[in-house]
Structures are given as structure tokens and as C-alpha cells.
Amino acid sequence: MNLLDPDQKHRLFWLLQAGGWAGWALSFYLGATVWGDPPDNYGFYVPIIAAVGMALTLGLRWAYRLTWDMRFVARVLPFLLGSYFAGVLWMVARTFIFFSLFPEQKAAFGIESSAEFYSYLEGAISAAWVMFGWSALYFGIKYYILLQDAKARALTAASVANEAQLKMLRYQLNPHFLFNTLNAISTLVLDKDTNLASDMINKLSRFLRHSLETDPMTQITVDQEVAALKLYLDIEQVRFGSRLEVLFSINPEVKHALVPSLILQPLVENAIKYGISQSVKGGAIGISAHKDGDDLQLIISDNGPGLDFSQGITPKGSGVGLENCRERLKALYGRSQSLKLGPTLPHGLTVTINIPFSQEA
Incomplete structure (x- = not known):
């Protein structure tokens, strides 16, 4: 109007x-x-x-x-x-x-x-x-x-x-992510593991370049979101090595579906922080995307310790990353979206996002 x-x-x-x-x-x-x-x-x-x-x-x-x-x-x-x-x-x-x-x-x-x-x-x-x-x-x-x-x-x-709220929420990810990554690089430097530190800095610069070049007010395709997520996981792979296993399951029919840029990164970061890093042996993270009726459904699951669902109450969860995703989805889609937490059997946490399905023109 x-x-x-x-x-x-x-x-x-x-x-x-x-x-x-x-x-x-x-x-x-x-x-x-x-x-x-x-x-x-x-x-x-x-x-x-x-x-x-x-x-x-x-x-x-x-x-x-x-x-x-x-x-x-x-x-x-x-x-x-x-x-x-x-x-x-x-x-x-x-x-x-x-x-x-x-x-x-x-x-x-x-x-x-x-x-x-x-x-x-x-x-x-x-x-x-x-x-x-x-x-x-x-x-x-x-x-x-x-x-x-x-x-x-x-x-x-x-x-x-x-728009101001979305930009604030979107750019809020960078300091949160940088804090964790720079800490890891600092540890590698102190351990004199310069090759890994250099590799991590190179991967970090590629990820940040992608982050800064993507307008937070625009949506990107699932393919582009997965590509950005792989840049982030490359950095984490340097930290965890064989302790981190990542499994992708992206249905071909949703590859061109639109999603908010970098909506999955904070959820994967949470899975690594509260799931994989808590186990000496590490663990696995599953990332899937498919159609669910008229919705696009995105699922992030891990086999970490998970949350306590024994009382029959689904915990809302806390932390910057998860709340950031909740607020961004609300601002973009109102009541037409959902973000739910559930258990991964036999143990772990599953985060399920449903948003209206739409494709790039």
C-alpha cells in the first residue's frame, strides 16, 4: 500500500x-x-x-x-x-x-x-x-x-x-560464531598446530565472505543454504576431525525451495556444542529437507545426550542460536511456521522446522 x-x-x-x-x-x-x-x-x-x-x-x-x-x-x-x-x-x-x-x-x-x-x-x-x-x-x-x-x-x-529486527538477529550470529571459532584457532596456535590453524582461518574467511555477501532480507535456496552450511562444517571438522560425522538427506524436489539465509547454522552449532562436544567419542548430525504437505520441513538431529522429555513437556530450549531462529521465523512467517524440539531415538535431540513451501521464480 x-x-x-x-x-x-x-x-x-x-x-x-x-x-x-x-x-x-x-x-x-x-x-x-x-x-x-x-x-x-x-x-x-x-x-x-x-x-x-x-x-x-x-x-x-x-x-x-x-x-x-x-x-x-x-x-x-x-x-x-x-x-x-x-x-x-x-x-x-x-x-x-x-x-x-x-x-x-x-x-x-x-x-x-x-x-x-x-x-x-x-x-x-x-x-x-x-x-x-x-x-x-x-x-x-x-x-x-x-x-x-x-x-x-x-x-x-x-x-x-x-527489517531492523531481522538484520539484528541475522548479524547476531557472526559474533557468536566468531567467538567460538577464534577460541579454537587460538588453541591450535598455542598447540603450535599452525597447519590446522591456517586451514581453519582460510575456511573461516570463506564462510564469512558468504555470510556478508548474502543480504539478510533475502531468501536463498536450500541448495545455497546447504552449501553455506558445509563451509561452516568444514571449520568444525578441523576442530573435531573423525569425532564429527555429518549426514545430509536433501530431497531433490526441495533443492530450489526458499529458506531464510543461514537459518540452519545456529541449530547445527547448538547440536555440536551441546551434543557432539559432550561425548568423548563425538557423534553424528543429520540434516534433512523435504516437503511436508504444503510446507518445507527442515530437520537437524544429533545423537548427543539430548534433553529431558520424560515429563511429557517439550522444552523450549535456550541459547542465542535457538532463540535467534525462533525470532527470525516468527518475524518472517508469523503463525505459518513452527520450530519444535523432540527426542532422537535412542538418544539425542531433533529440531524440526516447518515453513511455507515456495520456490525461486
């Missing part, structure tokens, strides 16, 4: 003004031909009185704009009185123009004196209702545009806030 700029509002007013009065003139002329026998050149008279009516409504518009910022009662009075007197003035102008153009019609209307003329005028104040109608439409359209502007501003503000 876009805000209308002042030029667009100005054009819209004149479009409605011209169209509305042209419609009134046409209906007035057709009504005169249906219900009576209008005088010759009546088609010349109708545009003139329509132009006079339009001019009077421009005066009403000016009065309404002067009182727009006042209290409601202060706006009601110009609406009622302005519409009424504009209608009276319009009827006076219409009557004088009519009998000036068609003086022979005075006898047909039974008007021979000024008193009879004003008696006729008093019975024709119904023209004021046209002005009331114009005023009601003016206020109605004005309030509608203001309401749409307010909604557009609210949506824009929400979008900006949402």
Missing part, C-alpha cells in the same frame, strides 16, 4: 470533481428530456449551471480546509451551513440564468412578478441537497484517504521495524 503524494491527491480531486459534475449534468439533462419537453438550447444551459455548481463547491472545499484542524463541532457547522447556503446560491444562479436564457419560460412557470419568483425559489431549495451530497462525498473520500495513509504509514513502520 503506497501513500498518495500531494500531486496525486490534487489530480484525484480534480478527476472526481470533473467526473462527478459531468455525471450530474448528464443525468439532469436526461431527466429533463424524459419528464418534459425542455426548451431549445437546453443542452447549453445545463453545462453552465454545472460549472456554477462546481465553482460553489470549490468555495466549500476552501472553507472545509480552513476548518479541518478544528474540533469536530467546528467542522460540522461549516458542513451544514455551507452546504445549505451554497445550495441556495446555486438555485438563485440557476433560476436567473434559466430565465435570462429562456425568458419565454416565465409564463410557463406562472412567474409574472418578483414575489412569484421568490415563491418559486423557496420551493426549489432541494438543490441544497446536491451540495449536502457533494460535501458528504468530500468528507467521506477525505477521511478514507487519511485512513489509508495512516494504514500505509503503520505498515511502513512495521516493515522498517521488522
Whole structure:
């Protein structure tokens, strides 16, 4: 939804003004031909009185704009009185123009004196209702545009806030990941294992380059997400060696499905931190992606110690990585997503993500 700029509002007013009065003139002329026998050149008279009516409504518009910022009662009075007197003035102008153009019609209307003329005028104040109608439409359209502007501003503000939140959550991963990786590199340097330290720095630079070149507001394909995840796992493989086993199971039909960039990395990092590193022998991590009805389902599982599900309550889990994923998914998909924790049999933890399935164009 876009805000209308002042030029667009100005054009819209004149479009409605011209169209509305042209419609009134046409209906007035057709009504005169249906219900009576209008005088010759009546088609010349109708545009003139329509132009006079339009001019009077421009005066009403000016009065309404002067009182727009006042209290409601202060706006009601110009609406009622302005519409009424504009209608009276319009009827006076219409009557004088009519009998000036068609003086022979005075006898047909039974008007021979000024008193009879004003008696006729008093019975024709119904023209004021046209002005009331114009005023009601003016206020109605004005309030509608203001309401749409307010909604557009609210949506824009929400979008900006949402974008800021997503960027914050997305970039929050880098310091968390860097802290762990630099600690590992520091340990390798202290152990004088320079080859492994150099290899780890090289892999880290490749991963960070990918991270920084990927816009956090865009989605990437499952294939691209898996490629980025493999860069991260290459770094962890340097740390854990044969103690870390990774198994991928990516269904070919979802390779081009869209996912938030680097949504899996913090979950895999959690699995390594709380699962694999807790065991002397290490362990395995499984990463799978497939369609689940109308959803894309992503699963990260490990065979570490897992969490306690014995009380029948699914723990929410804690930690920056898991909460980061929860908040990003909520911000992107609202209620159309889920992130659930469950046990891996015979032991371990499984994290299951469901998001709406969509593919790149």
C-alpha cells in the first residue's frame, strides 16, 4: 500500500470533481428530456449551471480546509451551513440564468412578478441537497484517504521495524560464531598446530565472505543454504576431525525451495556444542529437507545426550542460536511456521522446522 503524494491527491480531486459534475449534468439533462419537453438550447444551459455548481463547491472545499484542524463541532457547522447556503446560491444562479436564457419560460412557470419568483425559489431549495451530497462525498473520500495513509504509514513502520529486527538477529550470529571459532584457532596456535590453524582461518574467511555477501532480507535456496552450511562444517571438522560425522538427506524436489539465509547454522552449532562436544567419542548430525504437505520441513538431529522429555513437556530450549531462529521465523512467517524440539531415538535431540513451501521464480 503506497501513500498518495500531494500531486496525486490534487489530480484525484480534480478527476472526481470533473467526473462527478459531468455525471450530474448528464443525468439532469436526461431527466429533463424524459419528464418534459425542455426548451431549445437546453443542452447549453445545463453545462453552465454545472460549472456554477462546481465553482460553489470549490468555495466549500476552501472553507472545509480552513476548518479541518478544528474540533469536530467546528467542522460540522461549516458542513451544514455551507452546504445549505451554497445550495441556495446555486438555485438563485440557476433560476436567473434559466430565465435570462429562456425568458419565454416565465409564463410557463406562472412567474409574472418578483414575489412569484421568490415563491418559486423557496420551493426549489432541494438543490441544497446536491451540495449536502457533494460535501458528504468530500468528507467521506477525505477521511478514507487519511485512513489509508495512516494504514500505509503503520505498515511502513512495521516493515522498517521488522527489517531492523531481522538484520539484528541475522548479524547476531557472526559474533557468536566468531567467538567460538577464534577460541579454537587460538588453541591450535598455542598447540603450535599452525597447519590446522591456517586451514581453519582460510575456511573461516570463506564462510564469512558468504555470510556478508548474502543480504539478510533475502531468501536463498536450500541448495545455497546447504552449501553455506558445509563451509561452516568444514571449520568444525578441523576442530573435531573423525569425532564429527555429518549426514545430509536433501530431497531433490526441495533443492530450489526458499529458506531464510543461514537459518540452519545456529541449530547445527547448538547440536555440536551441546551434543557432539559432550561425548568423548563425538557423534553424528543429520540434516534433512523435504516437503511436508504444503510446507518445507527442515530437520537437524544429533545423537548427543539430548534433553529431558520424560515429563511429557517439550522444552523450549535456550541459547542465542535457538532463540535467534525462533525470532527470525516468527518475524518472517508469523503463525505459518513452527520450530519444535523432540527426542532422537535412542538418544539425542531433533529440531524440526516447518515453513511455507515456495520456490525461486
